[in-house]
Amino acid sequence: MTHPYIPNAEPGVRAEMLAAIGAASVEEFYADIPAELRLNRPLDLPAPFVAEQDLVRHMEGLLGRDTGTDRALSFLGHGCYPHYVPAVCDEVNSRSEFLTAYAGEPYEDHGRFQALFEYVSMMGELLEMDVVNVPTYDGFQAAGTALRMACRYTGRSKVLVSAAITADKLSKLRDFLAPDVEVTLAPVGRDGEIAVPGLDGSYAAIYLETPNVYGVVETRGRELADLAHAHGALLVVGADPISLGVLAPPASYGADIVCGDIQSLGIHQNYGGGHAGYIATHDHEPLVAEFPSRLFGIAPTKVPGEYGFGDVFYDRTSFAHREDGKEWVGTAAALWGITAGVYLALMGPQGMREVGETVLARTRYAMDALARHVTVLHPGAVHFREFAVEVPSSAALLAGLRERGIYGGVPLDGTTVLVCVTERHSIADIDRLAAAVQETL
């Protein structure tokens, strides 16, 4: 049987094509592969499910064993968030034309260019910055690249990084910056915010996140911006865009580069496969010159009133100049950018404000509800979406909750649990968590 995915495997066509080429067999095309490199046996792989229905059964059997957050009450966050995904987001990103396209020209792929231009433009409004990249892989990469951009821009090779970031992200930053950038950690204050550090002229940047790993909203951004600028450094801020309907955009208090992950904007948790990173700056040529990612911009066409698009300042990239470009560029996470654009267009300014207000209020409600049973850390700070609690045993608490159908949070250590509350958690959900915590303890 000719496999449904391989039309020219049909013997008749195959013979016809070989005849047209004048080749006796496909083997001829492999003439350059030396005999000693040839694998002279079939690959040792499981027997296939050629019939689609058999494959479906297999996959349903395999993945049906998982108990997703749709079948439990989940308060897991810590870098991947269960915000509500409007159906239109999924509709748009599952369109064949977007899902299966790649890298056509701004003509036959006009739609992709416009959709991504609109995404970066909406992000620009949210961030109050004029330059936003076509997404890089994820927020980790965005932070790493933002710091490298700061180093290249300032000509320095030291960065001060807030300790209030996830261990995983720090691991990525260390590896990514390792060869030539020195990373110093700024400690976290008792209030859960970055402690205002000492700085000198050797630093390229201060990097902090808001909300930070504890869900704490950093309030001293302006002070830190002034400090950085006073020493010729940049302020680089990691911000979750979902918060920016209510929280001040970092640019407003002096951030020079803003970066983060857009998974919260209309993208499912996807077992960690829903990430995409943004990096934003002002329209300042020397800083724009340091972006490795693609930047899309409007360009006129021969026809008045027609919007064309193209690559802004392509010469920066490794596509243009290999190792002489900035870092590298390649396939990253464009479709999530389009999706986030759809999300922002659906939400509009009101929706973004409301989702922010709802998350703030429900987070606070959850903190208050849990505070009756456990110690809530940094109770005086403004929290967005996450907060940490101290418990006798993280493992015991979480196991107890799990028995009650609740994924109670992410253990930060043996006695600290990070709880995530979004607009998808109803007040009743939070009450259920609080009751279960009480029972479990």
Add this chain to the structure above:
Amino acid sequence: MTHPYIPNAEPGVRAEMLAAIGAASVEEFYADIPAELRLNRPLDLPAPFVAEQDLVRHMEGLLGRDTGTDRALSFLGHGCYPHYVPAVCDEVNSRSEFLTAYAGEPYEDHGRFQALFEYVSMMGELLEMDVVNVPTYDGFQAAGTALRMACRYTGRSKVLVSAAITADKLSKLRDFLAPDVEVTLAPVGRDGEIAVPGLDGSYAAIYLETPNVYGVVETRGRELADLAHAHGALLVVGADPISLGVLAPPASYGADIVCGDIQSLGIHQNYGGGHAGYIATHDHEPLVAEFPSRLFGIAPTKVPGEYGFGDVFYDRTSFAHREDGKEWVGTAAALWGITAGVYLALMGPQGMREVGETVLARTRYAMDALARHVTVLHPGAVHFREFAVEVPSSAALLAGLRERGIYGGVPLDGTTVLVCVTERHSIADIDRLAAAVQETL
């Protein structure tokens, strides 16, 4: 808040539009509705879920209580069948352009016309008939209309209907034919086939189905065709197209009108919402004149090599002539027609043969497996997809199976159960059923 579905409910726009029209308020447009007909209170409806996420929760809560055939092992058939639906079928019928279109002209809706033309054309190949309608509602309607077509064509008003059809379909036929067509039932022979009836010149048609309600493949089609024709009547055959890769198309043994349901061709069970009816004839003008449905055909355009489409013989329809058209035409089940076309194109002749062979073999395997524990009816007949078994108590057996996670079949009466086996049932599934039957008895 302006509802996301109602852009002009926004007060500013609303006021602007009223001003443009010169109306003080929307009330003015209702001037023709007398005060005594006005509902002077809000409708008494449940509080809405305006936020999409709240609606999702509500719907998941409501429908999550059902245990579908994807969460049990189901042998239910009896007019609605669990054939495998290739993913491409769902992909095509969920395309916005098809899902949300209606009744444009053959220009701006060229795609719909071509897709439906191709559907009827593929059905024509399967049926070996030249005329197939754009789908009517379902197989019930198709049978009713086919019989009315036969009556109009012959000028007679009596039909002989095989008793081997479902009670529901008979109910529909009785109601639909009631005013002016007399329905006589032909008994079922001991072999499970229609008993060859007596006929006279007052009959417009003999109607039988194959496979019939017992899953029995009727073998005396030619004889019945000759009988009908000898008396100036038509042979109308109800056939499930999924069987026609292996079973002879009724036209090949003399059927004049063939009809049925296409739910088996790539359409989910949908709790009974996946039905669409087909009617087919030869290209014989007087019979074509009796179709009430739309027929789409190829027409040339101004540009050579361009396929245009349009309505064939539109003058037949109630759209053209109201009560002087044939029955009526309206919105029916076009998207399922497109879907069935996709299915047939995916399957091709080989796929249709293979699915037929697999269903035949597994049906027989299931009959043999159950025959070890219960009495299988009509064991000598060829069965396709369904067969009946006699048991001490249908209710007891089915309840017992249900406890074991099995929907064992449809009870035809207190001691007869109809079992359905398709290509989706593995041999292991059938063995599991047989074992459970044994345990239950």
Add this chain to the structure above:
Amino acid sequence: MNPAESFAKLPVAPKPPLRRFHQARWDEPIIFELSSPGRRGVAVPEPGAPAVELPDAVRRAAPPKLPEMSQLHVLRHYLRLSQENLGVDLNIDVGQGTCTMKYSPKVNDRFAGMVAELHPLQPEETVQGVLELYWRLERMLAEISGMARVSLQPGSGSAAIYANIAMIRAYHASRGESHRDQVITTMFSHPSNAACAKTAGYEVITLMPDAEGLPDIEALRAAVGPRTAALMITNPEDTGIFNPRIQEFVGLVHEAGGLACYDQANANGILGITRARDAGFDLCHFNLHKTFSTPHACGGPAAGACGVSEELAPFLPGPVVGFDGETYRLETPAASIGKVRPFLGVTPNIVRAYAWIMALGAEGLRQVAETAVLNNNYLMHRILDIPGASAPWGRRRVEQVRYSWQELTEETGVHSEEIGVRAADFGVHYWTSHHPYVVPEPFTLEPTESYSKEDLDEYAAILAHVASEARSDPAFVKEAPYNQTVHKIDMTSLDDPAEWAPTWRAYVRKHLA
């Protein structure tokens, strides 16, 4: 990159008033022409059990000549065809008047998918969720119509009309009044009212519009009598005019012993404003694929709902869903007309309609109605500004308007249908109206609540432009389309039995042999 010389400057000029549309044109062959032997789009599992030998009498002799294609090629073909189609999601779909082309929320498709794997004959205890949903939707539609019970079984508006007539027939029969053999309808009621009545065995009497565009009440007086089984009427009719004397119409029919049946296929403009039962109707029906937003799906699957008074309830098609305060059950009404279609109804659309109402609530439905009516009157205001367009019988309209290009046609020779085809060169379309064209050179617009003011302005601007083209260059308009998938079609062969080709098979036989 190596930018050439500059030939255009930023900023981009403002867009011109009309969209420079071109529809996707893939010039696709017919699917059979894409076939190549031996290929296939999906594989089927081996039997895994002994093959069954079929007797000659039932064995297929030659394989069906279906296309043989790999999966990508099937998909690609249909995706290309899909791009060659408009739909509510793509265009300003206000031109299919009486068809209520509204937004069908995407999230509702997801809900519809939740019932995909339910079998209609599952044990009732395993389908309490979907049964409750049916029950709740029935209760909501009962409230909206004022009726006692509602059947959700019919597969469309016309099927619901037919079910209503079947109930009317059964009702009269149950009272020994089977001599009632006439149904009265109106010329501006949907043709299915007349056609279904005729199919059900009735003689059809059609009331023509009076000078005000309303069905002639004197003609009704003349028509009613002991043979009257029912009045089947739309209101507002296809004209968009609400008949203020509707209660009188109902009264006259009731006095004669007939029933009054309300075609509420499109109730979009009067949701929460006025109800069928309150005007005295005994039966009514809704199209869930219109007012209640389920998608039109290229012409179905659709769904109809029949609402009836207490008196007619025993005749409803069965089953209906009953509720004892704890459990939902399928029940067959006492004197049921039986099945009008398989099983309980077109469930995916029942689910969508339910979800749509639940997203809006009472206040939302009222906003739907008011906005639909506002949009309609606003669009009318814009259309009537176009020289050559008119709306017979003055300006009173609810949610749709039957317009006329009579004046333009007289002036230019360009017909309404031609204007519609040319309008589609700008990415929108319209439907003229049902035959016969009582309003000359008609077109029927119904903007519903889904469209924005900007949409309506764009739509009116397109028609204004085409009307002016008709004046300046009528031949150009008549030779349209230019920017769509195909060019002007010669339809003549479609009515010629020697030529017509309703399948590829017929085409090959007649034209390629």
Add this chain to the structure above:
Amino acid sequence: MNPAESFAKLPVAPKPPLRRFHQARWDEPIIFELSSPGRRGVAVPEPGAPAVELPDAVRRAAPPKLPEMSQLHVLRHYLRLSQENLGVDLNIDVGQGTCTMKYSPKVNDRFAGMVAELHPLQPEETVQGVLELYWRLERMLAEISGMARVSLQPGSGSAAIYANIAMIRAYHASRGESHRDQVITTMFSHPSNAACAKTAGYEVITLMPDAEGLPDIEALRAAVGPRTAALMITNPEDTGIFNPRIQEFVGLVHEAGGLACYDQANANGILGITRARDAGFDLCHFNLHKTFSTPHACGGPAAGACGVSEELAPFLPGPVVGFDGETYRLETPAASIGKVRPFLGVTPNIVRAYAWIMALGAEGLRQVAETAVLNNNYLMHRILDIPGASAPWGRRRVEQVRYSWQELTEETGVHSEEIGVRAADFGVHYWTSHHPYVVPEPFTLEPTESYSKEDLDEYAAILAHVASEARSDPAFVKEAPYNQTVHKIDMTSLDDPAEWAPTWRAYVRKHLA
């Protein structure tokens, strides 16, 4: 209906040799231009709890100027844009050479959806299914590459290359050989090899092709030495030529104490034919979005897989999935370089790649390879028939070919890029190739196994036609496109800081103020 006079006859004439394509053109404004105050596309639930007052320092002062649109209008805009885009599902996508544009089966998207609601930090016992899938895919890729372990964490091919370099760096460091500060690559290896190495702190040495189009082995001999950290090489290179001396290359590097790292982004032509480890490589990577069929998604999300020998396994990014015969667990390799991305990997694509292999099996993968290579050689045969097209360095090719229009350009002045743009007027496209253009006027075709002979014939016919147009009317070709969504773009402003507009905000400020 009232058919007019006939002007065309059946049968329809045969289709002309080239498709009369026109892409959808909706002339859409930028989304901000569709905004109207107060509208919205989706509602958010009320807090249901007391509001939190934000301190001034963190409260947003002015609302973001996002568009305000109803749901249908957002959807419509994006659906229109989607129609203005090509994709594998729509076109004969053989022109993005080295990008392996193959069919991504629709059913696999459904599987991808099954992990949508999994959180990456769920307790391991609640995600045994997806962990098993990771583990199984790792085992299969290990078999396909011959490597000991495979990380599925990287988000793309380039990210996998970077992870490989990071492992190389860690490996040398662990042996006290951090003085190794050079990476050798080749000009026809993907630029990310050079760029990632540079980012990781290495000096990059690039081998140029020799007279046969293969990387110059003498140059390699000259380059290797005590500073050599690794060779990073593609094979077959972007030219499509398999380097028969690859084992020698690896040997030379090994002798110098360096590691050999194989860019197998695109292994489509050699699946089951030859394996990275068997040629002595220490590391390799696959692009799951190429060879293993996950969709390209307009440029990601993608997925990369890093395969390594036993010796390098301790350095893999963490976590990886371990299996004790009963339970699947997340484990961190002993000397892990740490995270290269959040969590475990781009799971939806891991799922798709797994399903794709499981639909094919060993025999199917071999058919994939053989058919990809057959298709490539067949297409090359057709392309080389076009006067003006050539494929430098003879006819030996595996799954792709870097062609040249040098002769045509010399004759006509029309450049490769222009030919590609004009070809898109027929519904297909191509990519020239990576900079710098070592092959003059390049274009790179890679037909993969997904396309039919008919597709390849059509593609070749389009290029032949455009080439002949270039001869007969070069200016016409240079002014293309004509049948696409937009017309010829003036790109000059994009490189001018005073003019460029990388967001709407910048555009408004610079050009509309």
